[in-house]
Amino acid sequence: MALLEVRGLVKRFVGVTAVDRVDLVVEPGELVSLIGPNGSGKTTLFNCITGYLGADGGRVLFRGRDLTGTAPHRVARLGVARTFQQVSVFPRLSVLENLLLFLQQHQEEHLLARLLRTPRLRLLEALAVERAHRLLGLVGLAEKSNAAAGSLSYGQRKLLAFAGALMSDPDLLLLDEPAAAVNPTMINKLKDHILGLHRLGKTVVLVEHNMDVVMDISQRVVVLDHGQKIAEGPPEVIRRDARVIEAYFGR
Amino acid sequence: MRRAIWLVLGVAVLAAPWLVPAVVPRQQRYVLHVLIFTALFAALALSYDLVVGHVGSLSLAHPAFFGVGAYTAAILATEARWSFLTDVLAAGLAAAVVAALVGVPLFRLAEHAFAMGTLGLALVASVVANNWVQVTRGPLCITGIPKPALGPLPVTTLPAFYWLALGALVAVMLLYQGLTTFRLGRAFHAVRDNEPLAAAAGIDPLKYRLLAFTIAAGLAGAVGALYVYYLSVMCPEEMTVGLTVNLLVIVFLGGVGSLRGVLVGAVLFTALPEVLRLAPTWRLVIYGGLLLLVVIRSPGGIESLLRRASR
Numbered sequence: 001m002a003l004l005e006v007r008g009l010v011k012r013f014v015g016v017t018a019v020d021r022v023d024l025v026v027e028p029g030e031l032v033s034l035i036g037p038n039g040s041g042k043t044t045l046f047n048c049i050t051g052y053l054g055a056d057g058g059r060v061l062f063r064g065r066d067l068t069g070t071a072p073h074r075v076a077r078l079g080v081a082r083t084f085q086q087v088s089v090f091p092r093l094s095v096l097e098n099l100l101l102f103l104q105q106h107q108e109e110h111l112l113a114r115l116l117r118t119p120r121l122r123l124l125e126a127l128a129v130e131r132a133h134r135l136l137g138l139v140g141l142a143e144k145s146n147a148a149a150g151s152l153s154y155g156q157r158k159l160l161a162f163a164g165a166l167m168s169d170p171d172l173l174l175l176d177e178p179a180a181a182v183n184p185t186m187i188n189k190l191k192d193h194i195l196g197l198h199r200l201g202k203t204v205v206l207v208e209h210n211m212d213v214v215m216d217i218s219q220r221v222v223v224l225d226h227g228q229k230i231a232e233g234p235p236e237v238i239r240r241d242a243r244v245i246e247a248y249f250g251r
Numbered sequence: 252m253r254r255a256i257w258l259v260l261g262v263a264v265l266a267a268p269w270l271v272p273a274v275v276p277r278q279q280r281y282v283l284h285v286l287i288f289t290a291l292f293a294a295l296a297l298s299y300d301l302v303v304g305h306v307g308s309l310s311l312a313h314p315a316f317f318g319v320g321a322y323t324a325a326i327l328a329t330e331a332r333w334s335f336l337t338d339v340l341a342a343g344l345a346a347a348v349v350a351a352l353v354g355v356p357l358f359r360l361a362e363h364a365f366a367m368g369t370l371g372l373a374l375v376a377s378v379v380a381n382n383w384v385q386v387t388r389g390p391l392c393i394t395g396i397p398k399p400a401l402g403p404l405p406v407t408t409l410p411a412f413y414w415l416a417l418g419a420l421v422a423v424m425l426l427y428q429g430l431t432t433f434r435l436g437r438a439f440h441a442v443r444d445n446e447p448l449a450a451a452a453g454i455d456p457l458k459y460r461l462l463a464f465t466i467a468a469g470l471a472g473a474v475g476a477l478y479v480y481y482l483s484v485m486c487p488e489e490m491t492v493g494l495t496v497n498l499l500v501i502v503f504l505g506g507v508g509s510l511r512g513v514l515v516g517a518v519l520f521t522a523l524p525e526v527l528r529l530a531p532t533w534r535l536v537i538y539g540g541l542l543l544l545v546v547i548r549s550p551g552g553i554e555s556l557l558r559r560a561s562r
Binding site for chain 2: 050052071072073074076077081082083084088089090091092093097100101102104105106111114115116117121125164165168
């Protein structure tokens with residue numbers, strides 16, 4: 001069974017069809033990139049998959065389960081993690097707390113136990129702290145763990161958001177422009193991280209404008225233009241596709 | 252050193268009923284009365300801060316929940332002769348149930364609309380208190396609420412009531428601390444700071460907002476019950492929108508989202524005006540001026556000044 005299956009998805013905004021009957025199938029363990037000019041519907045597609053926007057037609061299946069009408073927090077708890085295009089961290093929480101937050105709802109959500117801080121909960125918290133420290137080490141933010149997330153640089157915040165998405169060990173990772181406005185050294189690190197996840201068997205869907213990143217790491221590239229899927233295939237084929245070149249460079 | 256200061260302060264607060272007569276022998280009743288008011292207002296302001304400071308929803312409905320609790324307690328005590336503790340619990344529960352019911356539709360409103368919606372609720376509650384004469388006796392007030400008793404222990408004297416109010420404040424402080432730290436607090440703060448991102452972390456924003464709103468209302472209702480037991484009378488004027496203004500001043504001048512800040516705010520804006528004998532006509536002008544000053548110079552309130560000083 002495909003991990004993610006988008007069937008004929010339609011999303012209309014006033015006067016515009018942002019996503020126009022898009023099909024997308026992602027198998028477990030795949031690394032897929034979604035590309036297309038600005039306004040081609042990539043982020044809208046992400047928002048429809050993760051429940052932030054209701055679709056006007058079509059269906060989204062995750063592990064065969066229909067996600068239509070499912071609230072974002074439920075989609076997240078089913079094992080779909082996402083990052084946002086604008087850097088999103090909780091600026092007033094510490095770097096460590098930012099990460100802990102991304103695991104706690106997956107571990108438990110018993111309100112009374114949380115208030116009483118049961119031994120089981122303290123154990124889970126300790127496990128979460130351990131995992132958070134490991135991920136902070138992975139993205140190179142280990143010594144920042146007690147700093148307020150708002151004090152980080154743009155690139156560091158991006159890495160933090162990325163680590164946050166990994167905290168719950170999601171089955172599907174949707175990354176919205178992880179490399180945008182990030183310096184070249186950081187981009188290489190990010191590429192390594194994503195490839196590392198891929199090697200671990202994680203399923204990743206990437207929205208990205210940086211063609212070097214896309215062409216370097218993706219197994220498959222899906223191209224959107226004006227809300228429609230205009231091409232799909234391995235990077236080397238997409239690179240030479242006439243419609244893709246036209247969509248990007250005009251006629 | 253710091254520990255010593257806290258210890259002395261704690262002992263002074265506990266021993267106030269003995270200290271006050273020694274310091275101001277002629278006015279001890281009045282000073283104790285002010286201290287009781289301060290403790291009750293501090294508890295009420297802390298409950299208010301759960302919503303305003305920790306999930307970031309500007310609710311103006313707190314007088315309504317305070318009033319629901321106060322009237323529930325007053326009616327049960329005079330008509331049904333319920334015991335004090337069950338009465339306080341019932342008052343809290345009644346206010347919490349009302350909050351849960353109105354919270355679901357209210358939280359569908361965006362920020363400013365939410366504030367207006369809650370303001371509407373406070374106004375409606377005030378109108379109901381004035382006009383539903385069969386139940387609330389309207390402007391005639393519910394009188395003759397008996398003195399409370401903790402089981403076999405009657406609370407009749409001012410010092411006894413002072414300790415009761417202090418105990419209630421400590422209970423609210425502990426609950427506040429438990430709710431606003433660790434995993435619950437983290438989830439509340441996530442919802443306050445970035446709702447879409449909180450949802451991406453698996454947090455249901457509505458659930459946590461509603462939770463804070465309901466608990467805060469329950470606490471306000473319980474404080475309302477203590478309040479009417481203290482005054483032994485409940486009138487509609489006790490739950491006007493003016494109460495919201497006082498709470499806003501305490502919370503925002505003291506330090507929104509901070510236990511210490513709200514406590515300091517409650518002491519400064521309940522006890523000091525009384526002690527300094529500020530003319531009521533000038534009080535609002537001074538509050539207004541202070542509010543402006545703090546918003547411009549120190550948006551985090553007195554708490555952020557304290558933090559800067561302790562660094």
